[in-house]
Amino acid sequence: MTISIGNDHAGTEYKHAILAHLEAKGYTVNNYGTNTNDSVDYPDFVHPVATDVANNKVDFGILICGSANGVAMTANKHQNVRAGICWIKEITELTRQHNNANICCIPARYTALQQAIAIVDTFLDTQFEGGRHQNRVDKIPLSC
Template sequence: MRVAIGSDHGGFKLKQEIIAFLVEEGVTFQDFGTHTPEACDYPDIAFAVAQAVARGEYDRGIIVCGTGIGVAIAANKVPGIRAALCHDTFSARMSREHNDANVLTLGERVIGFGLAREIVGVWLKAEFAGGRHARRVDKITAYEQEALAR
């Protein structure tokens, strides 16, 4: 699995912790920034990670900001992205199994490092269940394509 990861300054410390976890787990990843704790604009990072996933260069993406909200909103503007803001392991698993989320967003100011590691671990291992869920995800994709064609 190849993971694109990024954060703004508000998620920088948590992103570093997640990177350490990915290294421990042997997950291949690319850090899309920011590379310092200096202030930056979260949409720039979210778009870069989401576009890399949407192009198929990475299987999944992880984006961190202070709350996870801003990067989720931005990432979901990229066609083909289903970004899920998760602050617990149940939501993380369900976002994969039921919604086929391809981007996980997290908030550094909302969860601690230990919980973030658990969430990322569960999210990376979970697989899309398909079945009735595929029909629903397909409807989202079809709507997105129709909207783009207008």
Template structure:
């Protein structure tokens, strides 16, 4: 698993899964930058997705993991940032392929959708895969409209 700086954030629904993933990542030697939330109080997922998106846009981090109830809200908010290619994954194959073919840099996971074992497998697949470039680079270059 890559030792690069990895951003991690969640809303209240994803807090417990995020905490478990952070502990697992740190145990493996990953450097994690926490973007919130730190409490189970109700909060708004876009605040955390935008904090991560801004950090990616500024070059402070290259990749991130966002956790909310389904992963969808975080993905929608994060994808508003030009430098972000966020993907919701509920199984490892999509996570691996999103890196290899789409150069995804933000993984979104639904804490109400997958269990911890599957979430760890998804993270491993995402972080372990590399963008293949080639014909995929041409396609990725067409994503941004500006």
């Protein structure tokens, strides 16, 4: 499985830990995030991840910032992207099961590091249920 990951300054520590965790599990990871705690503009790191996901270059994306709101809003501007904010296991499961999310957005300031790693595992291990949810997911993109 191939994953793209991105983060702003609030998510650097979490990104490094998640990256190491995923690589230890044998995943290929494209790292688009900043590697420092110096203030940066999150869209600069979100767009490459969302582009990879939208163009099917990777299986999933992971984005990390302070609240996860900014990265989710930015990623969801891309066609074929369904970025969900995941802060607990149950929400993460539903984001995959019901919404077929393909980008997991983690709020680093509101989750513990081990919780964030568990969220990533849950996101990657949970399958989309399809069925009645497929019709709803099909209605998400705008066709102008």
